[in-house]
Amino acid sequence: MAEAIPATISGQPVLILKEGTSRSRGKEAQRSNIAAAKVVAETVKSSIGPKGMDKMLVASFGDVTITNDGATILKEMDIEHPAAKMMVEVSKTTDNEVGDGTTSVVVLAGRLLEKAEELLDQNIHSTIIVDGYKAATDKALGFLNEIALTVKPEDRAMLKKAAMTTMATKMVSENKEMLADIAIDAVLKVAQKTKEGYKVDIDDIKVEKKAGESIDETKMIEGIILDKEVVHSGMPKRIQDAKIALINSAIEVEKTEFTAKINIEKPEEMKAFLDEEERVLKGMVDKIVASKANVLVCQKGIDDLAQHYLAKSGVLAVRRASESNMEKLAKATGGRVVVNLDDLTGQDLGYAKNVEERKIGDDKWVFIEGCKNPQAVTILIRGGTSKVVDEAERSIHDGLCVVRDIVQKPCVVAGGGSPEVEVSSRLKQWAEKLSGKEQLAALGFAEALEVIPSALAENAGLDPVDILVNLRAAHGKGDTYAGVYAEGGVRDMAKLGVYEPLVVKEQIVKSASEVASMILRIDDVIAASKSGGAGAPPKGPPKGPEESED
Numbered sequence: 001m002a003e004a005i006p007a008t009i010s011g012q013p014v015l016i017l018k019e020g021t022s023r024s025r026g027k028e029a030q031r032s033n034i035a036a037a038k039v040v041a042e043t044v045k046s047s048i049g050p051k052g053m054d055k056m057l058v059a060s061f062g063d064v065t066i067t068n069d070g071a072t073i074l075k076e077m078d079i080e081h082p083a084a085k086m087m088v089e090v091s092k093t094t095d096n097e098v099g100d101g102t103t104s105v106v107v108l109a110g111r112l113l114e115k116a117e118e119l120l121d122q123n124i125h126s127t128i129i130v131d132g133y134k135a136a137t138d139k140a141l142g143f144l145n146e147i148a149l150t151v152k153p154e155d156r157a158m159l160k161k162a163a164m165t166t167m168a169t170k171m172v173s174e175n176k177e178m179l180a181d182i183a184i185d186a187v188l189k190v191a192q193k194t195k196e197g198y199k200v201d202i203d204d205i206k207v208e209k210k211a212g213e214s215i216d217e218t219k220m221i222e223g224i225i226l227d228k229e230v231v232h233s234g235m236p237k238r239i240q241d242a243k244i245a246l247i248n249s250a251i252e253v254e255k256t257e258f259t260a261k262i263n264i265e266k267p268e269e270m271k272a273f274l275d276e277e278e279r280v281l282k283g284m285v286d287k288i289v290a291s292k293a294n295v296l297v298c299q300k301g302i303d304d305l306a307q308h309y310l311a312k313s314g315v316l317a318v319r320r321a322s323e324s325n326m327e328k329l330a331k332a333t334g335g336r337v338v339v340n341l342d343d344l345t346g347q348d349l350g351y352a353k354n355v356e357e358r359k360i361g362d363d364k365w366v367f368i369e370g371c372k373n374p375q376a377v378t379i380l381i382r383g384g385t386s387k388v389v390d391e392a393e394r395s396i397h398d399g400l401c402v403v404r405d406i407v408q409k410p411c412v413v414a415g416g417g418s419p420e421v422e423v424s425s426r427l428k429q430w431a432e433k434l435s436g437k438e439q440l441a442a443l444g445f446a447e448a449l450e451v452i453p454s455a456l457a458e459n460a461g462l463d464p465v466d467i468l469v470n471l472r473a474a475h476g477k478g479d480t481y482a483g484v485y486a487e488g489g490v491r492d493m494a495k496l497g498v499y500e501p502l503v504v505k506e507q508i509v510k511s512a513s514e515v516a517s518m519i520l521r522i523d524d525v526i527a528a529s530k531s532g533g534a535g536a537p538p539k540g541p542p543k544g545p546e547e548s549e550d
């Protein structure tokens with residue numbers, strides 16, 4: 001229905017919105033948004049922690065994804081509700097910023113909203129809740145920094161503990177040790193030392209995957225892999241001390257843009273025509289050979305005849321490499337991507353110690369190893385099925401991000417819910433000094449943090465209430481690192497080697513609080529009509545008597 005503003009002086013209602021626009025306001029809008037966000041949090045809660053379950057997501061075309069990665073679950077879920085979409089966004093942001101904690105952030109945001117709902121029920125205005133949450137967030141970040149340990153960025157043992165912690169929660173947990181080593185090797189290879197510490201660009205690490213063999217066969221290669229085979233069987237399959245030409249134009253006779261017709265009447269003319277084509281192709285190959293290149297990577301096609309000439313000259317050639325691979329190759333080998341063959345000189349060539357075609361499963365791939373720039377690395381993931389390989393890729397991504405996080409900011413906290421309980425108990429003490437309603441909001445925030453240990457306990461089949469009571473008691477006695485032991489009970493997480501980057505925990509707290517506040521501040525949802533009629537926010541939970549509209 002179009003929105004009508006209260007009658008004007010003349011008694012006529014004024015329509016300000018289009019026909020079909022839906023609008024919900026005040027508490028109704030707030031409750032509906034909170035309910036939707038809570039559903040999202042509830043959905044991913046069961047996948048948190050080392051005993052978390054996986055989800056099987058089936059896309060509309062039937063593609064199946066099996067994962068317990070929060071960001072991936074939410075991305076694949078195709079969520080429609082606008083407030084629920086904000087939860088998906090926050091998970092994505094966390095993934096982009098720190099690479100891990102994408103489930104925790106959503107679960108925490110959900111519990112913050114649940115606590116806010118309780119406060120709203122006590123007639124505390126959302127502005128006060130938002131302010132209280134903001135103050136509590138700042139304090140919580142301070143407490144996290146107080147309990148964090150500073151480590152050395154090159155401390156392999158610590159990097160390994162953190163990488164193993166993050167991978168222990170994934171399908172690949174059996175192989176976490178070996179995968180952690182690979183992640184550390186890769187990150188340390190591409191890390192650049194600057195005045196302010198290390199800088200790591202995770203995009204410098206290329207990840208390739210191929211179903212087959214087992215995860216044990218996953219390897220780091222110092223160089224680049226092209227998922228293409230050598231174009232001609234007569235070419236060498238291996239070249240040492242490779243000088244690599246990177247060409248961005250086709251090694252083919254150019255076709256005219258318009259339809260041309262030539263009349264051939266005599267056999268000699270036919271021969272002359274073909275000879276000319278041959279001559280042009282030979283000329284192209286000669287230019288490559290003259291530059292002293294012994295490997296050619298072409299972004300476009302290579303004519304059969306040109307392949308033959310290249311093979312005769314002992315050049316190993318690959319065609320139709322992707323643009324991103326060309327860029328990576330240029331960076332790794334120190335070569336330049338040349339568009340016009342006439343411009344190709346020896347100076348444009350890149351260098352690699354070894355270029356070789358190897359069989360990976362049923363395919364043949366070309367490995368370019370020992371590059372000029374040692375910062376070029378590739379992780380080649382293997383595994384039983386494509387589902388395993390896909391999930392392994394996501395887990396290695398988490399591992400790489402966690403190692404990067406610590407190398408860039410060398411501070412860690414113990415995991416297993418221990419920082420959440422510690423920060424929560426310190427927040428409760430701090431909140432006592434606050435006055436009235438703000439205190440209630442701060443306490444709500446402190447209690448919300450306990451959702452993480454409680455979810456870890458629940459997923460491990462333990463009684464969350466028992467565990468929380470024991471955890472609070474342990475922290476009360478000064479056991480800062482007491483956390484949820486997945487096999488049952490409460491243990492010192494630092495002793496168990498369960499560590500996580502400080503930046504991940506900071507991001508979780510910051511982002512969860514941000515999205516919860518954002519959702520709380522909304523008191524009016526105006527949705528334009530959509531052809532599918534999906535624009536209107538779904539109805540919230542049934543209204544109680546006290547929830548009548550403002």
Ligand SMILES: Nc1ncnc2c1ncn2[C@@H]1O[C@H](COP(=O)(O)OP(=O)(O)OP(=O)(O)O)[C@@H](O)[C@H]1O
Pocket residue numbers: 047048049050052068069070071099100101102103104105165166168169398414415416417452456483484485486498500
């Ligand atoms: N061995 C362990 N014992 C207890 N808790 C653990 C252990 N390993 C990891 N955890 C805890 O599990 C939680 C992380 O779980 P999980 O990796 O499933 O979620 P996430 O990191 O929030 O999201 P995602 O990894 O999907 O981005 C952290 O709180 C971490 O401390």
Ligand SMILES: [Mg+2]
Pocket residue numbers: 100101102166169398
């Ligand atoms: Mg994780």
